[in-house]
Amino acid sequence: GNSVTQMEGPVTLSEEAFLTINCTYTATGYPSLFWYVQYPGEGLQLLLKATKADDKGSNKGFEATYRKETTSFHLEKGSVQVSDSAVYFCALSSYSGNTPLVFGKGTRLSVIA
Amino acid sequence: SAVISQKPSRDICQRGTSLTIQCQVDSQVTMMFWYRQQPGQSLTLIATANQGSEATYESGFVIDKFPISRPNLTFSTLTVSNMSPEDSSIYLCSVVAGKASYEQYFGPGTRLTVT
Numbered sequence: 001g002n003s004v005t006q007m008e009g010p011v012t013l014s015e016e017a018f019l020t021i022n023c024t025y026t027a028t029g030y031p032s033l034f035w036y037v038q039y040p041g042e043g044l045q046l047l048l049k050a051t052k053a054d055d056k057g058s059n060k061g062f063e064a065t066y067r068k069e070t071t072s073f074h075l076e077k078g079s080v081q082v083s084d085s086a087v088y089f090c091a092l093s094s095y096s097g098n099t100p101l102v103f104g105k106g107t108r109l110s111v112i113a
Numbered sequence: 114s115a116v117i118s119q120k121p122s123r124d125i126c127q128r129g130t131s132l133t134i135q136c137q138v139d140s141q142v143t144m145m146f147w148y149r150q151q152p153g154q155s156l157t158l159i160a161t162a163n164q165g166s167e168a169t170y171e172s173g174f175v176i177d178k179f180p181i182s183r184p185n186l187t188f189s190t191l192t193v194s195n196m197s198p199e200d201s202s203i204y205l206c207s208v209v210a211g212k213a214s215y216e217q218y219f220g221p222g223t224r225l226t227v228t
Contacts, residue, residue, distance in 0.1 A: 032215045043205060043221040044156075051215060089155065093215060100146050101207075101217055103155045 002027040006090050006104030013080055013111050021075040021107045023064075023090035031092040033057075033066055033073040034101065038087045047075075047088070080111045115140055115210040117220035125226045126196055133192045134223045136206035141186035144209040147179075150222070151202045162189040162206075196227045 007022040025031065035047040035057070048057030053068035062077045073090060090104040116139040126132050136145070145162040160168040160181055168181035183189045193200050203222040210218055 034217075036219075044207075044219040046216060046218065049216065093217065099144075100158045100161065101156075105155045 002031065002092060002094070002102045004090050004092055004102055004104035006107055008105075009087075009107040009109065011107060011109045013109070015082055015111055015113050016079045017111075019075070019077040019080045019084075019109070021088055021090075021109070023073045023075065023104060025071050025073065025090075025092050027071075027092055027094070029094065030068075031094055033064070034091045034093070035062070035064055035073070035075050036089040036091060036103075038089065038106075040086070044089065080109070082111045082113055085109055085111045114216070115142060115208050115218045117206060117208060117218060119204075119206060119220040119223050121223060122221065123224040123226075125228060128197050128227055130196055131192055131194045132196065132225060133190050134204055134206075136189045136191070136220055138187045138208050140210070142208040142210055143186070145183065145189050146207045146217075147181060147189070147191045148205045148207060148219075149202045150205060156205065159191070159204075162191075193225065196225075198227045201225055201227045 003026045005024050032051045034049045036044045037047045038044050048059040050057040050066035056065045064073050064075045087106045087108045089106045091101040093099050118137045120135045147159040148156040150156045158171050159174045160170045162181050162183040164183045180192045203224050205222045207219045
Protein backbone atom coordinates (compact mmCIF):
# COMPACT_ATOMS: atom_id res chain seq x y z
CA GLY A 1 0.00 0.00 0.00
CA ASN A 2 0.91 3.67 -0.10
CA SER A 3 3.12 5.07 2.63
CA VAL A 4 5.06 8.21 3.54
CA THR A 5 8.26 8.33 5.55
CA GLN A 6 9.30 11.59 7.10
CA MET A 7 12.44 12.53 8.97
CA GLU A 8 12.12 12.31 12.71
CA GLY A 9 11.96 15.45 14.74
CA PRO A 10 12.01 17.59 16.62
CA VAL A 11 14.13 20.00 14.60
CA THR A 12 15.45 23.13 16.29
CA LEU A 13 16.96 25.91 14.20
CA SER A 14 18.07 29.45 14.74
CA GLU A 15 16.27 32.22 12.91
CA GLU A 16 17.48 32.66 9.29
CA ALA A 17 18.89 29.12 9.14
CA PHE A 18 18.25 26.84 6.16
CA LEU A 19 15.58 24.20 6.59
CA THR A 20 15.27 20.78 5.02
CA ILE A 21 12.69 18.21 6.10
CA ASN A 22 13.07 14.95 4.23
CA CYS A 23 10.09 13.04 2.89
CA THR A 24 10.06 9.88 0.81
CA TYR A 25 7.08 7.89 -0.36
CA THR A 26 5.99 4.50 -1.61
CA ALA A 27 3.05 4.43 -3.96
CA THR A 28 1.65 2.72 -6.99
CA GLY A 29 1.12 4.88 -10.02
CA TYR A 30 1.67 8.60 -9.88
CA PRO A 31 0.50 10.11 -6.60
CA SER A 32 -0.02 13.76 -5.80
CA LEU A 33 2.22 15.02 -3.01
CA PHE A 34 1.53 17.60 -0.34
CA TRP A 35 3.01 19.38 2.62
CA TYR A 36 0.65 20.45 5.39
CA VAL A 37 1.49 22.65 8.35
CA GLN A 38 -0.11 22.62 11.78
CA TYR A 39 0.57 25.66 13.95
CA PRO A 40 0.18 25.27 17.71
CA GLY A 41 -3.45 24.77 18.67
CA GLU A 42 -4.69 24.97 15.10
CA GLY A 43 -5.88 22.63 12.35
CA LEU A 44 -4.00 21.57 9.26
CA GLN A 45 -3.29 24.01 6.47
CA LEU A 46 -2.25 23.05 2.99
CA LEU A 47 1.22 24.52 2.53
CA LEU A 48 2.12 23.38 -0.97
CA LYS A 49 1.50 20.62 -3.49
CA ALA A 50 2.85 18.93 -6.60
CA THR A 51 0.92 16.64 -8.86
CA LYS A 52 3.48 15.26 -11.30
CA ALA A 53 7.16 14.48 -11.57
CA ASP A 54 9.53 17.47 -11.54
CA ASP A 55 6.76 19.83 -10.39
CA LYS A 56 7.89 22.30 -7.76
CA GLY A 57 5.39 23.42 -5.18
CA SER A 58 6.05 26.68 -3.38
CA ASN A 59 4.37 28.92 -0.84
CA LYS A 60 5.47 31.37 1.88
CA GLY A 61 9.14 30.81 0.99
CA PHE A 62 8.84 27.03 1.28
CA GLU A 63 9.58 24.78 -1.69
CA ALA A 64 9.43 21.10 -2.51
CA THR A 65 10.17 19.28 -5.77
CA TYR A 66 8.46 16.05 -6.80
CA ARG A 67 11.33 13.65 -7.58
CA LYS A 68 10.03 10.46 -9.09
CA GLU A 69 13.47 8.88 -9.51
CA THR A 70 14.16 9.14 -5.78
CA THR A 71 10.49 9.01 -4.69
CA SER A 72 11.07 12.11 -2.61
CA PHE A 73 9.39 15.42 -1.83
CA HIS A 74 11.73 17.21 0.56
CA LEU A 75 10.60 20.51 2.08
CA GLU A 76 13.06 23.41 2.05
CA LYS A 77 13.18 27.02 3.13
CA GLY A 78 16.18 29.26 2.76
CA SER A 79 15.69 31.38 5.88
CA VAL A 80 13.30 30.30 8.62
CA GLN A 81 11.53 32.64 11.00
CA VAL A 82 10.23 32.14 14.51
CA SER A 83 6.71 32.18 13.05
CA ASP A 84 7.53 29.01 11.08
CA SER A 85 7.55 27.00 14.29
CA ALA A 86 4.95 24.29 13.71
CA VAL A 87 4.49 20.63 12.86
CA TYR A 88 4.96 19.77 9.19
CA PHE A 89 3.28 16.76 7.58
CA CYS A 90 4.15 15.22 4.25
CA ALA A 91 1.23 13.45 2.57
CA LEU A 92 0.18 11.77 -0.65
CA SER A 93 -2.99 10.90 -2.46
CA SER A 94 -3.49 8.56 -5.35
CA TYR A 95 -3.27 9.77 -8.91
CA SER A 96 -6.99 9.70 -9.33
CA GLY A 97 -7.59 12.18 -6.53
CA ASN A 98 -10.77 12.12 -4.51
CA THR A 99 -9.07 9.75 -2.12
CA PRO A 100 -7.99 10.11 1.48
CA LEU A 101 -4.51 11.31 2.26
CA VAL A 102 -1.75 9.12 3.63
CA PHE A 103 0.32 11.12 6.10
CA GLY A 104 3.85 10.91 7.38
CA LYS A 105 4.36 11.06 11.13
CA GLY A 106 5.04 14.78 11.16
CA THR A 107 8.14 16.79 12.01
CA ARG A 108 8.05 19.40 14.74
CA LEU A 109 10.08 22.49 13.90
CA SER A 110 11.10 25.02 16.53
CA VAL A 111 12.81 28.22 15.41
CA ILE A 112 14.56 30.26 18.08
CA ALA A 113 15.47 33.91 17.83
CA SER B 114 -10.69 26.07 -1.65
CA ALA B 115 -13.35 25.31 0.95
CA VAL B 116 -14.18 26.79 4.32
CA ILE B 117 -14.94 24.15 6.91
CA SER B 118 -16.31 24.61 10.40
CA GLN B 119 -16.57 22.08 13.17
CA LYS B 120 -18.61 22.02 16.35
CA PRO B 121 -17.74 21.76 19.14
CA SER B 122 -14.18 23.03 18.98
CA ARG B 123 -13.36 21.18 22.17
CA ASP B 124 -15.09 19.19 24.87
CA ILE B 125 -14.36 17.28 28.03
CA CYS B 126 -16.52 14.21 28.43
CA GLN B 127 -16.95 11.43 30.94
CA ARG B 128 -16.20 7.86 30.03
CA GLY B 129 -19.17 5.88 28.82
CA THR B 130 -20.89 8.87 27.23
CA SER B 131 -21.12 9.82 23.54
CA LEU B 132 -20.28 13.00 21.65
CA THR B 133 -21.44 14.06 18.21
CA ILE B 134 -19.16 16.29 16.17
CA GLN B 135 -20.56 18.36 13.34
CA CYS B 136 -18.76 19.36 10.16
CA GLN B 137 -20.16 22.07 7.88
CA VAL B 138 -18.69 23.06 4.51
CA ASP B 139 -19.43 26.30 2.67
CA SER B 140 -19.89 24.54 -0.67
CA GLN B 141 -21.08 21.20 -1.99
CA VAL B 142 -18.36 18.58 -1.98
CA THR B 143 -18.40 14.98 -3.05
CA MET B 144 -15.69 13.55 -0.85
CA MET B 145 -15.61 14.07 2.91
CA PHE B 146 -13.38 12.25 5.36
CA TRP B 147 -12.99 11.95 9.11
CA TYR B 148 -9.54 11.66 10.69
CA ARG B 149 -8.26 11.17 14.20
CA GLN B 150 -5.07 12.71 15.54
CA GLN B 151 -4.00 11.23 18.84
CA PRO B 152 -1.78 13.36 21.09
CA GLY B 153 1.58 14.00 19.46
CA GLN B 154 0.76 11.69 16.55
CA SER B 155 -0.02 11.93 12.87
CA LEU B 156 -3.45 11.70 11.32
CA THR B 157 -5.26 8.41 10.89
CA LEU B 158 -8.24 8.04 8.60
CA ILE B 159 -11.38 6.85 10.38
CA ALA B 160 -13.81 6.70 7.49
CA THR B 161 -15.07 8.19 4.27
CA ALA B 162 -18.47 9.82 4.73
CA ASN B 163 -20.63 8.93 1.73
CA GLN B 164 -23.65 11.00 0.89
CA GLY B 165 -26.78 8.89 0.79
CA SER B 166 -25.13 5.65 1.87
CA GLU B 167 -23.20 4.13 4.73
CA ALA B 168 -19.75 5.40 5.54
CA THR B 169 -16.72 3.36 4.51
CA TYR B 170 -14.58 2.54 7.55
CA GLU B 171 -10.87 1.88 7.72
CA SER B 172 -9.40 -1.14 9.42
CA GLY B 173 -9.65 -0.77 13.17
CA PHE B 174 -12.68 1.51 13.12
CA VAL B 175 -16.26 0.25 13.32
CA ILE B 176 -19.65 1.81 12.79
CA ASP B 177 -20.92 0.98 16.27
CA LYS B 178 -18.11 3.00 17.82
CA PHE B 179 -17.96 5.82 15.25
CA PRO B 180 -21.34 6.20 13.54
CA ILE B 181 -21.28 8.77 10.75
CA SER B 182 -24.08 10.59 8.99
CA ARG B 183 -23.88 12.48 5.71
CA PRO B 184 -27.36 13.80 4.94
CA ASN B 185 -26.25 16.17 2.16
CA LEU B 186 -23.20 17.44 0.29
CA THR B 187 -22.29 20.15 2.80
CA PHE B 188 -22.72 18.47 6.19
CA SER B 189 -21.61 15.42 8.15
CA THR B 190 -21.51 14.24 11.74
CA LEU B 191 -19.21 11.84 13.55
CA THR B 192 -20.28 10.34 16.86
CA VAL B 193 -17.75 8.93 19.28
CA SER B 194 -19.73 6.38 21.28
CA ASN B 195 -19.20 4.85 24.71
CA MET B 196 -16.05 6.89 25.16
CA SER B 197 -12.95 5.85 27.05
CA PRO B 198 -9.80 7.87 27.82
CA GLU B 199 -8.15 6.25 24.78
CA ASP B 200 -10.57 8.22 22.60
CA SER B 201 -8.97 11.49 23.70
CA SER B 202 -7.82 12.96 20.40
CA ILE B 203 -8.37 15.70 17.90
CA TYR B 204 -11.03 14.74 15.37
CA LEU B 205 -10.86 16.44 11.99
CA CYS B 206 -13.10 16.44 9.00
CA SER B 207 -11.72 17.14 5.57
CA VAL B 208 -13.04 17.61 2.06
CA VAL B 209 -11.66 17.38 -1.42
CA ALA B 210 -12.05 20.64 -3.30
CA GLY B 211 -10.31 22.68 -5.92
CA LYS B 212 -10.27 22.69 -9.70
CA ALA B 213 -8.44 19.44 -10.18
CA SER B 214 -10.18 17.76 -7.24
CA TYR B 215 -7.01 16.65 -5.54
CA GLU B 216 -6.65 19.35 -2.91
CA GLN B 217 -7.86 18.35 0.51
CA TYR B 218 -8.85 20.90 3.11
CA PHE B 219 -9.30 20.39 6.82
CA GLY B 220 -11.60 21.75 9.43
CA PRO B 221 -10.14 23.28 12.59
CA GLY B 222 -10.65 20.06 14.52
CA THR B 223 -12.49 19.05 17.67
CA ARG B 224 -10.27 18.48 20.67
CA LEU B 225 -11.83 15.75 22.81
CA THR B 226 -10.71 14.84 26.30
CA VAL B 227 -12.28 11.86 27.99
CA THR B 228 -11.94 11.60 31.77
